[in-house]
Amino acid sequence: GENVEQHPSTLSVQEGDSAVIKCTYSDSASNYFPWYKQELGKGPQLIIDIRSNVGEKKDQRIAVTLNKTAKHFSLHITETQPEDSAVYFCAASGHGGGADGLTFGKGTHLIIQP
C-alpha cells in the first residue's frame, strides 16, 4: 500500500518568513495530493490540493509543487502570519479511488514566532 513520509515534524519560523514542508510517497499510481491544516481541537481543513496532471498550484500565500518522477510534493507558505500556526498534514490518494482512502503523513507542527 501507499506510504507517505513528511518532514520536518516541527518547523519554527519568524513571522513574515516562508515555510516549506516536504512529503514523499511510495505508490507511483497515486494521483491526488491534498494538504490539510488542523488547529487544536478541530478536524483537518483542506487548504490546497494538486492532481498529478500539474506540477504546481498556487492560492494566494500558499503553493504546492509536485514532482512525480521523484515522488515528492511540497507545501510553501509565504509571508507567514500568526494564524498560520497549526499542524499541517500531507496526504496521497491511490489509484483505487475511495477504496484506499487517503494516506496521511504524520504531520508538521508549524510555529510562527512573532
Place this chain on the structure above:
Amino acid sequence: GAGVSQSPSNKVTEKGKDVELRCDPISGHTALYWYRQSLGQGLEFLIYFQGNSAPDKSGLPSDRFSAERTGGSVSTLTIQRTQQEDSAVYLCASSSNAGGQETQYFGPGTRLLVL
C-alpha cells in the same frame, strides 16, 4: 451550507464497554470515510462507504470495530469491548463521490477516552 457533523464530541468510557460514534455527512455526498487519529499522530484510514456499501473492511483495526451506513446518509462506527488502546480521535469525512480525487471534508471528530 452545513458541514460534516459528528457526535458525541467527547466520550469517556470504561474498558470493556461498547461505544457508538455517529457521523452526519454533507448533504448529497455519497462517499463517507472514517479515520482514527492517535495522539500526536497522523490519520489512519479505517473504512469508507459508497452509498450504503463498504466494499473493503480490511482497514478496521480488529473485529471489535464495525461500521454501517443507512439511507446513504448517517453512519455509525461501533467499538465493542473497548480497550485502552482504542483511545483516539475518530474523524469522519465525506466527499461527493469515491472517485479518489474528490475533496474529502472532515468533521470535528469524536475524542474517545477509554479508562
